[in-house]
Amino acid sequence: MFFYADNMMNFAFAESLDDDDYIPGGYGLFGVPFDSTTSYMAGSRYGPKAIREASYNFESYNMRFNKDVSAVCYDIGDVQVNNGNYMATNMMIKDTVKSLLEMDLKPIAMGGEHTITNGVLGGIYEYDEDLYHDMSIIHFDAHFDMRDEYMGEKFSHAAVLRRLHELKPKDITQLGIRSAEYDEFEYVKSHDNINYFTSYDIKDNIQNVLNYLEDLENPLYISVDIDVLDPAYAPSVGTPASCGITPFELEDMMAIICKKDVIGLDVVEVSSNTIGDPTSVNAAKVIYDFLTHKS
Amino acid sequence: MFFYADNMMNFAFAESLDDDDYIPGGYGLFGVPFDSTTSYMAGSRYGPKAIREASYNFESYNMRFNKDVSAVCYDIGDVQVNNGNYMATNMMIKDTVKSLLEMDLKPIAMGGEHTITNGVLGGIYEYDEDLYHDMSIIHFDAHFDMRDEYMGEKFSHAAVLRRLHELKPKDITQLGIRSAEYDEFEYVKSHDNINYFTSYDIKDNIQNVLNYLEDLENPLYISVDIDVLDPAYAPSVGTPASCGITPFELEDMMAIICKKDVIGLDVVEVSSNTIGDPTSVNAAKVIYDFLTHKS
Amino acid sequence: MFFYADNMMNFAFAESLDDDDYIPGGYGLFGVPFDSTTSYMAGSRYGPKAIREASYNFESYNMRFNKDVSAVCYDIGDVQVNNGNYMATNMMIKDTVKSLLEMDLKPIAMGGEHTITNGVLGGIYEYDEDLYHDMSIIHFDAHFDMRDEYMGEKFSHAAVLRRLHELKPKDITQLGIRSAEYDEFEYVKSHDNINYFTSYDIKDNIQNVLNYLEDLENPLYISVDIDVLDPAYAPSVGTPASCGITPFELEDMMAIICKKDVIGLDVVEVSSNTIGDPTSVNAAKVIYDFLTHKS
Amino acid sequence: MFFYADNMMNFAFAESLDDDDYIPGGYGLFGVPFDSTTSYMAGSRYGPKAIREASYNFESYNMRFNKDVSAVCYDIGDVQVNNGNYMATNMMIKDTVKSLLEMDLKPIAMGGEHTITNGVLGGIYEYDEDLYHDMSIIHFDAHFDMRDEYMGEKFSHAAVLRRLHELKPKDITQLGIRSAEYDEFEYVKSHDNINYFTSYDIKDNIQNVLNYLEDLENPLYISVDIDVLDPAYAPSVGTPASCGITPFELEDMMAIICKKDVIGLDVVEVSSNTIGDPTSVNAAKVIYDFLTHKS
Amino acid sequence: MFFYADNMMNFAFAESLDDDDYIPGGYGLFGVPFDSTTSYMAGSRYGPKAIREASYNFESYNMRFNKDVSAVCYDIGDVQVNNGNYMATNMMIKDTVKSLLEMDLKPIAMGGEHTITNGVLGGIYEYDEDLYHDMSIIHFDAHFDMRDEYMGEKFSHAAVLRRLHELKPKDITQLGIRSAEYDEFEYVKSHDNINYFTSYDIKDNIQNVLNYLEDLENPLYISVDIDVLDPAYAPSVGTPASCGITPFELEDMMAIICKKDVIGLDVVEVSSNTIGDPTSVNAAKVIYDFLTHKS
Amino acid sequence: MFFYADNMMNFAFAESLDDDDYIPGGYGLFGVPFDSTTSYMAGSRYGPKAIREASYNFESYNMRFNKDVSAVCYDIGDVQVNNGNYMATNMMIKDTVKSLLEMDLKPIAMGGEHTITNGVLGGIYEYDEDLYHDMSIIHFDAHFDMRDEYMGEKFSHAAVLRRLHELKPKDITQLGIRSAEYDEFEYVKSHDNINYFTSYDIKDNIQNVLNYLEDLENPLYISVDIDVLDPAYAPSVGTPASCGITPFELEDMMAIICKKDVIGLDVVEVSSNTIGDPTSVNAAKVIYDFLTHKS
Numbered sequence A, B, C, D, E, F: 001m002f003f004y005a006d007n008m009m010n011f012a013f014a015e016s017l018d019d020d021d022y023i024p025g026g027y028g029l030f031g032v033p034f035d036s037t038t039s040y041m042a043g044s045r046y047g048p049k050a051i052r053e054a055s056y057n058f059e060s061y062n063m064r065f066n067k068d069v070s071a072v073c074y075d076i077g078d079v080q081v082n083n084g085n086y087m088a089t090n091m092m093i094k095d096t097v098k099s100l101l102e103m104d105l106k107p108i109a110m111g112g113e114h115t116i117t118n119g120v121l122g123g124i125y126e127y128d129e130d131l132y133h134d135m136s137i138i139h140f141d142a143h144f145d146m147r148d149e150y151m152g153e154k155f156s157h158a159a160v161l162r163r164l165h166e167l168k169p170k171d172i173t174q175l176g177i178r179s180a181e182y183d184e185f186e187y188v189k190s191h192d193n194i195n196y197f198t199s200y201d202i203k204d205n206i207q208n209v210l211n212y213l214e215d216l217e218n219p220l221y222i223s224v225d226i227d228v229l230d231p232a233y234a235p236s237v238g239t240p241a242s243c244g245i246t247p248f249e250l251e252d253m254m255a256i257i258c259k260k261d262v263i264g265l266d267v268v269e270v271s272s273n274t275i276g277d278p279t280s281v282n283a284a285k286v287i288y289d290f291l292t293h294k295s
């Protein structure tokens, strides 16, 4: 009846979910507007809104990959967060992810700070522990996020990968790293199932990195901290770090891993607060490209 | 199933509309993100988003009026606009309004520039011409918007009330006016069924204005150009004008007319581009207060 | 001694503290850059920096009160906060306040979100429980902050005064209120030792309020949520509410209570992110005026 | 002739000046984009551009004063400033003012920082010393600007009125003051030909101030530091001061003195950096209203 | 003669035009502050102002090309636009262009949205249809702008090159493309006289593109949608697209085509709203470099 | 001793200086918040604050150089500047630098505009003239800054290197240049002891530049005008210039010269006005990397 009325807040290439009438095997997209543990600059709570907004800027034909975007994707809205309470928020994310998996929909999460990845992968872990142990985690970030704790907190954005490693995935690959504390660097180097490539490695010889990624075995989980990009391309992040990678390089790496069996994806640390900010455009592009590859 | 998932973009105190299961006699809220004819500063296209966002800042108990907000209101989303094409956009607004009226829902529109009021009242006119002729229009604005044309355009934000007057409503009352061209001032003064109170009149003797409003007969239509407020309270508008009214004064006047039989309401010219901007807070308050009065 | 205190730029009219050589009986000023439980807009973590910055904008002679600012005040820097962990941060605030009181310095806190008031008054409570039970709390705010809990959290900015009331101060006076949930309103009305004046009460008859304040007995504690001001005067706050009070009105009320025996003061919810923002100018003014009265 | 004048966008109600064909007895408007001595926040260099831009927001019929704007006014552009060199810039302003006076055009200057007033009145002084000694200076400001020196500088924005007083005008009236150093306050009180009204005096009894202004004898010079307005109405100024006057109050005072014999006018300290900022709207209004009174 | 042209600040290296005394064979520069059909983010109406402002940032000696900027260029101001009315605005642009061509001045236009290119080339078409059919159009853009229509509009920024192609120029070359709808991609591929190079083609082998451009035959028309640059270099555009070209690459390509016989140039979609924004600096550079080549 | 130094927040990896107990042979860091001669956009007065703020964003382990940051560095605060008075400010900088050198601490200055380099090197010159004549100056900048004068001023940001050259250092190397006036270009080319590499030279063959730098003899002084970076990486500068170098390239060049005997370092023209702005992150990185190399 309201032919002209537009349903606003879905990601541009996603539909609303009708529990009784949906296509299993697709993707369930949700936002987590949570940034309580951020140490430097807050604002990633606006990430889900910013990414959805930016998604309307894309056209349906993806020139780079010569395909229309047609993967089945449902935008189920935002998880209700509990500001200042990481544990409660984490539980809500896990429940949401488990519900999606039960419906045979794979999770795509839009942060929010990086701690939300604990919730997404925690949900996968609780849904199917074997799957978790069998999985390779691909982690794009300027930072290792491998601290034992940060300012006394075990569940901090700076410790998120450490917590995930303790749950024993098959292995973790960290891409674009360029900032560290010495202790976490030692931790990374002392574990055989953690590999990393700095932004310098990527800039100097991306083909080497692409070959490495090509050889990875299924299944995968992908976590993209948008601060992996240079601040020129992603200025609105909680902890900007110079000498980052470019969107071309991110696209090249994603092009290889997206073709594999990906259990879940998250894009985090988007703190855009103006419409059209390149940070959210590049973040939306990660999801847009992923959905293209899955089309 | 997704217990934690939140449906984001509705106005805070409104629900989504299910055509098959709704309560007639309530309100239908919609946005019109259109600002193509704006002459000075564009940006009111962001108004609907900004107003909805700001609505989440309010609490359900309205202290001033000692009531909880409980009026039945459905947020049907945004009308699809045709940027750069006023006539096409206007038709879409009219169709939406007529559909709402047919469902026995009264329209509440969030602009968008002031020309959208032509669409809302045009829809009412086409739905029930007699009703239109029987109606008093209450117009809050810094400007008369009574020009014959503006930069050669008959359908300009600066001419919107002139077009409405030509359709012959019972009368028009303009409140908060403080800027004019001489010709439109002459037009206003030469018509018996147009009355106005400047912001100076309101500041000097609001009781006089309140008495006038108390005496108005039903039915009414209310159009609020948010630039009626002083730029201190509404800095993000297309044409800011000094020496405006205060939110207290707007609240006092609205308190009287909202209690009457109001056929429709619009709030326009909100150009907020940052979250928490007072312009959108004050605009959301107009709708929040209206819904309180109707609770 | 101030293990958690970090070294930063001093407030303009304060000195650094040398533990071995200071004047007892003065004031100890500190910041708490904590905003983890904020529900709507984060950013009050920048408050201490913004208020200190704005303090350099004032001149040493206070025209309104005809005095030079000469009270003894030490700026001990910022309390180290634990982002995302309210309980840990609260403990640090309490320890800092107790250390100050042991040195015979009265606390002045710059927030950060309103929950930090729990820490300041919690420190006073733990230092001298009798003093707490004997004290009147003066609370300037747009909101009661009297909820039992907020989104499941007992220690939320929206519940801060409820927690303080449960610790049994002599009484609480709330000034400038204009937004509420029904339940907290009921709680307020049902307790004899909680009084409130809305912003409407203040606007309509400030003399009545001033008389009330004049009659209050010592000692007092003052908590200023800067959102008590209208958004025109304090646009950068977490939860802006229309129809607030003016800086003139705040100054008039403060002029009376500052002359009494004030145990402590806090100014919270300043989220300024640009230099010269009126929010931080008005917040710095509260402390500047207080120090004038104590000169 | 106007060797230093640079060509820019005209003020909305002004024309370009053709030296060979103009109407004597009118006004010569110019900008001085100079802010080198500003101590707190720079940016008034953008003032002339901001004020001209804002002027296009006004309509030709002035409702408050029931007149069309038709005074003869020429916008001769911006005086060429020498950043970091006050003395050179001052000389250029003086030359420009003398050229205007020789053409029988009265100067209207748009700052820039308040030191530019030294140039405008210095030009009048050099053109006709007797006129200067015969003149009353009306000074709207939050600050006395009566320091002997500021940070070692005799020619500082904080000392501008002191320098002007030393040149012996008939008298100086300072309006809206609310911030001071003790020494300059003493200086003001110790001179019979300096009078002042604080913003509190104006708020409490404006009629008293209006009567005083009504009684002033000709000729006058008017200097408006836009920080005389409360930061709610003029947020973008170099040294914002709380508890300022309102645009209504400024309009009321200007309405009286503009009707007298005004030798020159300046509006300074406008640091707007966004289009539509209330600071520049209110500043443009001062000139717009002045030109209305002279129509 | 330039009935529609409005007087504004000149581009830094241009003079005002005196119809009776000018040098034929030079360039006529004008702005078109029109953005009514923009679908995503408005703001290119500020483009002409932003580009002129940024031009003052350049020095007269062009190091890259080892030349002083000395081409004859007249800035005739802004064409008067009719907000919300594309057809009227288009006619004004065409008239302006035809007037310039009659005076033997070649047009350089500063947008405004991309639709203004229809006006510039439409003016050339009406002035000399044969010239149009003989001309190669060089189009820098992230988007093809080759849709048949966009949201029902034939004259949309997304359809501008389609309309121009229908007028039968010799050929069209599109450079930097990276976003498309499938239908327009099909249209491009199905026409022999449309060629394109994506941003990936340029990044991977710019020498190939430079050779192609070197071989183009005269005369040429150049249209630069500034969104051809990556958002890192041009963040303030209506529809930002990741993985764009760099200013070095744009400079290299322009260096070759500017040396040829260029009939006209436009730079569009600049939506800068802060002084010094890289978008306007890079846009001004296109014109600055062009004028260098023609010196 | 540091009479002019004001107390502020320390740079993250620096300590406060205790004159009686410090380690000679380290570095003395200070800010100079001065921007009075800036011709285009002011704001570098906020540079010291912005750089210190950004320094808290770095981690202590420097991955690129495989070292912890442990060089001895004291942050002595900001030199007191005299706004609008270059000569007085310059004298204060020189006195501060001479005091540092007498304590055997090497100066690291954070601007402020580029003229402050005159003060730093002027202090070194007055402390040890032979050292100055023996020194190579390494100058990163988009501009030569070699004008004889600028707008009549000998001591302008655009003439700073000319003044330094006149004091006869051994030689000057200018890196990243891409903008010039013809006269200064001639001056540079006509002096054998001035060498330069444009940003194009660096982009096309950085190895050639690195070899040149490797061959430079001790001692060195390094001055970094942050506008040497492309505006994508440093958008907030006084005179942005397109086609600049990248942070990777700056890091590569700094890596070679930092290992040599560096007498002093300055980083200037940072005009960031928002927290997390890439300009200040990249500026802080220059100092962070320098201190790493010296660890």
Ligand SMILES: [Mn+2]
Pocket: A141, A142, A143, A225, A227, A228, A239, A269
């Ligand atoms: Mn990170």
Ligand SMILES: [Mn+2]
Pocket: A114, A141, A143, A145, A157, A225, A269
């Ligand atoms: Mn991370």
Ligand SMILES: [Mn+2]
Pocket: B141, B142, B143, B225, B227, B228, B239, B269
């Ligand atoms: Mn209006």
Ligand SMILES: [Mn+2]
Pocket: B114, B141, B143, B145, B157, B225, B269
């Ligand atoms: Mn209107």
Ligand SMILES: [Mn+2]
Pocket: C141, C142, C143, C225, C227, C228, C239, C269
């Ligand atoms: Mn509050």
Ligand SMILES: [Mn+2]
Pocket: C114, C141, C143, C145, C157, C225, C269
């Ligand atoms: Mn509160």
Ligand SMILES: [Mn+2]
Pocket: D114, D141, D143, D145, D157, D225
């Ligand atoms: Mn002043």
Ligand SMILES: [Mn+2]
Pocket: D141, D142, D143, D225, D227, D228, D239, D269
């Ligand atoms: Mn002032």
Ligand SMILES: [Mn+2]
Pocket: E141, E142, E143, E225, E227, E228, E239, E269
């Ligand atoms: Mn485009």
Ligand SMILES: [Mn+2]
Pocket: E114, E141, E143, E145, E157, E225, E269
């Ligand atoms: Mn285009």
Ligand SMILES: [Mn+2]
Pocket: F141, F142, F143, F225, F227, F228, F239, F269
């Ligand atoms: Mn430079």
Ligand SMILES: [Mn+2]
Pocket: F114, F141, F143, F145, F157, F225, F269
């Ligand atoms: Mn420089």
